[in-house]
Amino acid sequence: MAFSQENNPDRGMIIQILEHLLEACIVEQAQSILPSFGSSKHILFVAQDEVPALEDSNKVSLIKSLIAQRAKMEVDSIKYCIRVYDRSTSKCPSKWPGSVWHGLRDPTQEALSMVTADVLVEASSSQRSDDLFSGYSQGSFGDISTFLKCISNWSEDGVVFPQPLFQATMKHLSSSSEGKIAVTMMVKSAVKDLEIIKRPDEILSEGSKFFDALQALLSETSVLDIIGERFLQEVIEASMLQGSYFEKESILCSLLSCSTIIERVHPLLMQKKWYACFTGIRGFPTCYQRDVEQIHSTIQDGLHKCHTLIHSNILLLLRRPSAKNNVLSWLAAVVSLNETRAGPKYELKKGNPGTCTDGFLVNFCAVLLNFCQPFFSNHPSAPKLPLIVPEYPSSPSCRLDLHNEPCLSHSIIINPERQSKDHVRFQCLDGNYKFVTEIFFITLRGLHIGLLPATDTFMKTLSNLAKEIERKGGGDKLLSDLNGLYLISGSCCLLDPLLVQKCSEFYITNAVWLTMLMESCNDEKLSKEEIHSKQRKLFSLIPEHAVKDMVRWFLFVLRTQAKLLQGLQLTPFVDCCISLLERPDLLPGPVAQSQIISVLLACVGRDRGDSNRLLSTESWGGIRGELAAMVQGSPAFQSRLGPALLHTFAAVGVVEGLDVDKEDFDKYSARFDITQLLLHLWTQPSCRESIIQQSGTQKFSSFLGAIFDTLLYQLNDSMTRISNVHRMELEKDNVETWLKLSGEETQSKERFLAAERRASKHLLNMGMTLLSLLESITEVESISRHFVTPPLAVRTASAMMGFLDHLCGARQAELKVKDPDQLKFDPRKLVTQLARVMVHIWRVEKNGVKENGFTLSLAAHPDYSRQVVSKVVSILERHQLCGADITNDYKGLLAELDKKNGPGDPMAQASVTIGSVGSEFKPGTIADWQREIDLLTIDKNALHEMYTGTLQDSVYDSASLEGVHSLEDRAVPSADPRSPRLMAILRDIKQLQESLSVHPDSSVYVRQDEERMDLVRVLITGPVDTPYSYGCFVFDVFYPTNYPVDPPLVLLTTTGNGTIRFNPNLYADGKVCLSLLGTWHGGDSSEKWNPLQSNLLQVFISIQGLILIPEPIYNEPGYEAMQGTPQGKIRSSHYNAYIQVNTIRYAMLEQLRHPPAGFEDTVKIHFMLLREVILQQCSKWLKNTVSADHEQKLRKAVNELREELEKL
Secondary structure, three states, rough: OOOOOOOOOHHHHHHHHHHHHHOOOEEEEEOOOOOOOOOOOOEEEOOHHHOOOOOOOOHHHHHHHHHHHHHHOOOOHHHHHHHHHHHHOOOOOOOOOOOHHHHHHHHHHHHHHHHHHHHHHHHHHHOOOOOOOOOOOOOOOHHHHHHHHHHHHOOOOOOOOOHHHHHHHHHOOOHHHHHHHHHHHHHHHHHHHHHHHHOOOHHHHHHHHHHHHHHHHHHOHHHHEEEHHHHHHHHHHOOOOOOEEEHHOOOHHHHHHOOOOOOOOHHHHHHOHHHHHOOOOOOOOOOOOHHHHHHHHHHHHHHHHHHHHHHHHHHHHHOOOOHHHHHHHHHHHHOOHHHHHOOOOOOOHHHOOOOOOHHHHHHHHHHHHHHHHHEEEEOOOOHHHHHOOHHHOOOOOOOOOOOOEEEHHHHHOOOOHHOOOOOOOOOOOOOOOHHHHHHHHHHHHHHHHHHHHHHHHHHHHHHHHHHHHHOOOOOOOHHHHHHHHHHHHHHHHHHHHHHHHHHHHHHHHHHHHHHHHHHOOOOOOOOOHHHHHHHHOOOOOOOEEEEHHHHHHHHHHHHHHHHOOOOOOOOOHHHHHHHHHHHHOOOOOOOHHHHHHHHHHHHOOOOOOOOOHHHHHHOOOHHHHHHHHHOOOHHHHHHHHHHHHHHHHOOOOOOOOOOOOOOOOOOHHHHHHHHHHHHHHHOOHHHHHHOOOOOHHHHHHHHHHHHHHHHHHHHHHHHHHHHHHHHHEEEEHHHHHHHHHOOOHHHHHHHHHHHHHHHHHHHHHHHHHHHHHHHHHHOOHHHHHHHHOHHHHHHHHHHHHHHHHHHHHHHHHHOOOHHHHHHOOHHHHHHHHHHHHHHHHHHHHHHHOOHHHHHHHHHHHHOOHHHHHHHHHHHHHHHOOOOOOHHHHHHHHHHHHHHHHHOHHHHHOOOOOOOOOOOOOOOOOOOOOHHHHHHHOOOOOHHHHHHHHHHHHHHHHEOOOOOOOOOOOOOOOOOOOOOOOOOOHHHHHHHHHHHHHOOOOOOOEEEEEEHHHHHHHEEEEOOOOOOOOEEEEEEEEEOOOOOOOOOEEEOOOOOOOOHHHHHHHHHHOOEOOHHHHHOOOOHHHHOOOOOOOOOOOHHHHHHHHHHHHHHHHHHHHHHHHHOOOHHOOOOOOOOHHHHHHHHHHHHHHHHHOOOOOOOHHHHHHHHHHHHHHHHHHHHHHOOOOHHHEEEEEHHHHHHHHHHHHOOO
16 A cells, blocks of 8 residues: 655554554545555545644544544444454554554544444434434344443353443543433433333343343443432422323333333233233132242342342442432432322322332332341341431421321421422431431331332222122133232232331331330439320321331231241331330321231231232241241230220220221221230230239220220111111012012112121121120129229110110011021020120129119119010020029029019000109000190290390300310310411301301300310200201310311210210211211212311301201111112101100200200200290100100100209
């Protein structure tokens, strides 16, 4: 080749060396004759000044220009650069001086790194979203793809990217904004290529090259810095969008999105290749456990690889001061921008484009748990636990958005500083908190919005599928296949043994930490109350989900795959749960208490929760005994659980801030769990003794009172539903009439019958279980003593009389159903249990106890019937239901009742003593006083004027309610004049004073406590033309800590000493079911409590208009379909008859004899002014009685009322 050496004697040699390295022929444009060369050579035309000299300062840029020009002639630019680099590192050919060779080698290698960087930048720009021709292939393509394969040693031809060249290339890329974008695109591309994998069981085998490429990229520190900057950019962008941004756009999105969790169930799932590894399992959907575990294990290994890769590299970032804040901000942003997943209305099956999916966030939680492993309680680094600062959630430095977050100790986080809408809210403002504190709370919150909602959705969907399969009779193969697919695919991720282990260890650590906080307040110099005050203050800083989620998690595992807990030490968790049960002032409320009870019950193997049948392919086996032994071996379980359960049983009755549409809570189900746990404890001597030691205390009395609250609801309601089943069966037996019904009417009645059967079975099971507990504990004399002293003696007598009246009285025929076993209804067993309880109590009185309140109360009960009580003896003897000792003692009780009542039946005697003393009255006739009152003409206008003029000034006033208000033991929050609570109370007071008015047809009277503004008592007079007419119904009201965010607590106190249920929405224990109060399922948001609009007056008006109505039976769910039908009218009239009698007994007579505190004068004036109107109403009711039993009870009550009214 000819070339000019005129200016540079080494010029020709330099060109030869460059031609050798670059695999090209360099031609200076000044030459007129082209050289001859083979077809393998590529011509590079250069100007004379473009040929570098050894001494040139710009030789790198000149060589770079040549390499860039030559690289464009190659199909694969990256591999060309590798070839050139490999040539440059080879030994200098002998024909050239080493000084010249080495003088060109280093600038050539540097130029190569620059060209490689430029090639990658250009490739990354071609893949951006604004490029029309990008995105058409499934994986990465072109130079980026080649680069990733070569750096990970996965190139098809074995080409390996040299490490020095890689490092130099990364250095150049990190020095420019375009280069940083290219690096980001390479990382995303490496991750994105995972999406071309067709099946989850191929993640590990087919994804290895992608994992290796990613690891190779992230091994370079400059790349880590770029990733750290990218994290901050993602936080900024996501803050302006929604949480789903991270799943769509994050640099790690494809790694975190690898999951088998099904987001929505639909038939097309069965055709997707992704799920073929599950549908192809032998015997699908009823597969062998070992086959499922085998495929699960393969998939889980691949997912673990993803988790480990993310964790290890984020850990490297956290060790770099420049990136640590960005990483923690990113983690916090993923959590906080998906907060809506933790809300009550979140249902993924309906789609929620604003948040990430379950699969993404479960993987995210798995990564978070990896960060927490070093300070797990069983880890050598456990001493780091004291470094977790409880003040972090309420600190302005907290990265999480926890403003208005409910906390333990009935508190709330007020942290408006974190309410900004930009990315700054995710940054730590002062950096005072250590990593262990930040990652602990981020993980705690991450599980709250990620893993726990995923498990809830999983269990709820399985339950819905099982119900649908049952509804269709199990014959729908597609539905069964979908159920099997959803179960097997979901459990692969949610019940991954490694995830379960880590999450369980995290929550055990959480339990250890909470216990540590409690113990840190112990100080010999402080009183018990001072220690408790310190603990309350400390726990008021901790979000309540720290306890709720911990319990929810273990309940999920125990109800699905308890064997996964094998080998874990659960004692710290159990001890923490019991400690919290002992301290209801620390817990967020009865909802959390009931969850703790459920998980303890599951630990001892007596859980009521039903798991999907496919989850039960393998029994608990040895794990049941292991867990039970571990739990029961805890000293706290042996000595402290029993007393804590007694308090909890009573405490779940009134729930502050409850919304039944938000919380999966039912106090009767909670008490059923407690009952089962108490029955279990009763079988163990040490536990039983700890319970007996509580007898004689107020705690025990409250527990026993709550037992009767619960029994009255469960047994009475079950009897009512059984009688409904009886009536429906009679209707169906009338074939001629039944066949005349329309198809819609028949279906409606069949649904009603099925619902009543289910409800009665469920209620009977709970009621008889509780009765078994009562039967057991009353055998202990010290416990039975509680029942012989008022007021419990009165309640016990009333309850027993009511139960026996159902079973042995005039209404017993209504309980005669065709298949009592189907309903689990055993009247003989029920009568026997009642008799045993009565005998146990009677024995205490018989043995010389001074108080004999039980027999006195039973004899004095308005519904006492000797015929009913004595029938029990014949039942016991005829069927030999119990031993002679019980039967004989029951006869002794009956004899004692005869002594107190005299010969005959007091109820029968009362029915004939209606007018003046000695007058005879025959049922069905009209008494003289009725004729007189019916003839009386009342001037309604004059009455209205007199009533309003006399009582208008009484509508609102203050009074001393100390010692009489049923909710006065609620916590008293600080009276900060700036608090929203106090301001809302003042608004309520002003509105009540201005808006309340009186009317003889119905009025509302309010009394505010003189000392505490948060305590209110309300008297509502029953609306006219209802079974509540003119009765005085008293409600106690408490403004909760978080008012007006939470609705007020409202409790009915007019309940016949806790024995009368006045309405489907007014329970005997005082509970008021109203959607406005969050105690009833609201149809829509307009019926729910609105903190900005709702108020106390609205509550009173709702009670008047929605509860105290003419036909209250239709407030019972499922009964509305009967409204207007002949059967509905009959049931409604019988229900009203029951209310009429009790309105007179307890809303009139009781109020006249014992006026409620604060309303003494109001009640007296009310009845005095309306005396004649009330008697006319009573006469009308007496003319329309529905049965002889109703007439008998009503006449007795009216007679007593007339006597009291005459005293006014």
